[in-house]
Amino acid sequence: MDYDKLLNDRQLEAVKKTKGPVLILAGAGSGKTRVLTYRTAYLIEKENVAPYHIMAITFTNKAAAEMKSRISTVVGERGRDVWVSTFHSSCVRILRRFALEAGYDRNFSIYDADDSKTVMKAVMKKLNVDPKKFKERTFLSAISKAKDELKGPEEALKDWGHDPVAMLKFKAYKEYEDRLKESNALDFDDLIVKTVELLRTNKEVLSYYQEKFEYMMVDEYQDTNTAQFELVRLLSGGTRNLCVVGDDDQSIYKFRGANIKNILNFEHYFPDATVIRLEQNYRSTKTILSAANSVIKNNEARKDKTLWTENEEGEKIKVCSFESAYEEADYIANDVAVRKRKANDSYSDYAVLYRTNAQSRILEEKFIRENIPYKIVGGVNFYSRKEIKDIIAYLKAIVNPSDDLSVRRIINVPKRGIGEASVEKAAVFATANGKSLYEGLLSSDINPAIKSAASKIRSFTSLIEGFKSRLNESVPTIIRAVLEESGYQNELVIENTDDSKARLENLEEFINKAVVYQNDNEEPTLSGFLEEVALIADIDNLPEGDDYVLLMTLHGAKGLEFDTVYIAGMEDGLFPGFMAITASDGGEELAEERRLFYVGITRARKNLTLTLARTRMVRGEYQTESPSRFLKEISPLLTEGNMPAPSVSSRKTEAPRKKSYTPDTSYNPFKKPVAPKNFGTTIAKAPLSYAVGDRVTHRKFGEGVVLSITDGGRDFEVLVRFDGGEEKKMFASFAKLEKA
DNA sequence: CAGCCATATCTTTTT
């Protein structure tokens, strides 16, 4: 393998610097996956490192699979022994192997966000928390944040203070932990946290892995949190051959605990670190890159770097404004069809990105109408559908009967006449005897509180016991048995509605996945299948071979690239989101949204189209927003279309811009702005000078606040609450409201 | 105990 010819100087340096800590600052499209792949190959080929001594951590299973196959293409069979997986999968693997040392049973369940929510609901009930006053979210996100920082209840309490709410959070955290422990279950955060605890407390386990992992690589390092950093630090502590690759400008998971300081301070943690910058972009046109640069430079507190490219100038970026989200979607679907016909390329060369999953529906409709094959990534996860969750609960209960949550979920599904009251009786009996709910159910016959329900409960437990005795059978066989013998399938068959048919299809699909799992794994187990199901990301599930346009959130697009990219919904309040605009954190959240925009722009290789709608249905009512403030950060020299003139923003919450805008003309200093083409198709209504939340004045009623703006077709209906407390709905053109 | 209908709240973003 001739590495010198395949890589540029910087990339080559990154590949050959195999010893000690290395920080690779890899800008978008600078070939970081290439570097990681060849670095691994180089270790194996040139430095004779045994493949099983190398670990690479990626962000998604898909990325892991891709890297693995690319490594194998370069070094052949040996590549299979490189440990390539996500943080979460790696941790499960470690925890399964050393479950007892970590204080768990080998068959522990993994709770997803839904499960955590259900547990928290029960916790709040126990603590007599008024669900009107507090949402589960409040506690769960506080706990998750604490776990991301490796803080237990006591430590977290120090951060929270000592007011009553803090005490409540503390109690909730403790109770939540107890419940998971009793159920032999771990949530997503636990997977990392408990692994770190294991490595910290158990010297043998720590040195086992430190000796195993002589070389470590971490991709998407900018999105690691404190716990993940600690995990990496511990695992790589034997040799300190740790290579992390990231781009602080692409850090978009702060809300999930990602600690951007991990990248900004890498050199602080590892003073002997080698820092390598990859700044040559091989992906995008000069125009697209120029736009990306001019957007991201509005962020402060970033590692200074400027991406450059030898690629051609390329097409201008299109900015198209529409009356409604409906027209916006119409345009995008139509444009894909037109471009595809002209370019004669594949649907997979196109992607539509948006800020929120809710935007996908309307796009989907238009893609169906235009007869364009598409796939939506994200949104309602396949595995979070009710019927799938039900069947998974059966499987979890069979593998791990301590899993109270799953047992509760299925005990009366389908209906067996075992109600809440009977379950509670069994639960009380179990708790009194220090047993799990399932054990409590097993002893219903000797539970004096349970009388008539005892026989029904017995038939349930013998059903489960029957399944347990068949755990040695293949995973699809077990699932089929559960579906048939529990009566679940039959119930849906009898129902015979469109809905029930769809559910049955989903269950078939689930069995198909089990078949694939069974065939692809050397040692398939039900527990292993459940693990895969729990940790699968939506993007991991896309069928190969078919040709389709991808529709997904900007977050989902991380790490991907396409010839043509549309970013829809470029409106203030949507992107950047309302939360970011109103946040009083000195622009931190806004900066993260800007990074998200940067990620979106840099997904595009050749064409980029930004679209916005003046009105959009949000939560059942029409909202009017002004164009995204981010649009102004792209020089008009780089764009064409009918971008509305920077209007006087109607939001009074707009944060003052820290840097004044200077057009970045470095790549095309001689181009003149192109006259905007009109992409919009409807006659514009008189634009409103105010938006929802603004204070307005009415000639007769005085001052008030705008509660909602509804699109009434020819005119806008505006709902205003006047200071007298009176609410009035009026037509905008008629009422002549003025911004106060 | 189950099934039906009214209502309230929701939204970022996800392994």
Place this chain on the structure above:
DNA sequence: GATATGGCTG
């Protein structure tokens, strides 16, 4: 608009 919850009735 969609979904989760709650209250009511049979």
